[in-house]
Amino acid sequence: MKRLSVLLLVSVASISGLAVMAYADPVDDTLTIDDREMIIRAKAPKGHPFDEVLSGWLFRESETRATEADSFANPGMLAVERGEELWNTVDGSMGKSCSSCHNDASATMKDVGAHFPKWDAKARKPVNIEMKINDCRTERMGAEPYKFDAEEQVALTTYIKHQSLGTPVQIDLSEGEMQSWWEKGKELYYTRTGQLDFSCASCHEKSMGKFIRADHLSQGQVNGFPTYRFNTAGMVSLHNRFRGCIRDTRAEMPKAFSDELMALEVYVTWRGTGLSVETPAVRQ
């Protein structure tokens, strides 16, 4: 009897072990959204640790992948709709909406999100879409800036990024001091933090393709952000994700939009050069 149960345990383990092995690699599949084929594998830019950059979509389970491929099923599309509503809503002391100046986002914001973060000469640092939205709100609308992760901030960012669906990510490192921010971001990427002593590379480079507990480790690409997560049944912004990954090393988290996280955003965005923008991507 005892032997039987031991045998049973072993066979359960080897079955689950097998399951792990079978799914340990990114899938070999293509992703088409709204009849447009996404670039989910791209030749890595020069100086990149990998030969090929891979979309996080390739590492997710089949239901998650199918949900992203179908815009009618993708709950993230609700954030896109909400963003469109905000785009056309007047706010602030100057009586303007985004569309008062930018008109139809499908024309004026087309492909814009694929090239952020961008050097901002006035602020003398790189800015992302969230910061750009706040900039227009305070400087050009007389409205309050959105607080980090306000529902409106995430929805508008999702809407703007979605106007680049399918466009390859490509940021300009020749502007201003972008190159030195890239260097700083790279340094941070390889710096171990927290009591658990992990760097981003510990998980997304050295252990890419492996399972850490139940999580299939991807390259940690940013091309799908903001993403919809089943886990929390809501949208997750990029800096929220960065902070979550840092928290999991048992370290203090840098503030959203801090110089540290902006440097990281510049560098990690570069690491995904050539991948299509997939916003809103779907994750578990």
Add this chain to the structure above:
Amino acid sequence: MKRFLTCVAVPAFLCSQAAAVEIAPDAVKIDEMKVSQSLTGATGNAEEGAKVLANRGLGNCLACHVVTPLAKEQFHGNVAPALDGVADRWSEAELRAIVVDAKRVFSEETVMPAFYSLDVGINVRKDLAGKTILTAQQVEDVVAYLTTLKGSN
């Protein structure tokens, strides 16, 4: 348990000395990939060790390692080799060194956390500063469990 009994049987001043035998994280010597002395001066409890291995807030060793005898626990990761039969590959003193600080056994590059070291990453969460992931007792319990992982189990 045994240590506790010893304590009761001897004068109190000796007893407090016995407690002081616990080796502090920065005093652990790793020689030739070995920590020969128990960190607590006593042998750990393998059953407790298995719990520490699985507990996500403690060892969480299963995040990276498959351990077949703990198959009833869900989701074993595969970042690292399975620990099955690990006691055939390493002595008790070597296993203790691996758990204390894998960087000083394998290489600086290893992703395995140091479970009994203060030489960790930057910006450690404030409430954890100066603390090790596992206590000396938990390390001994884990080592006791690892030494049971022999053959094909």
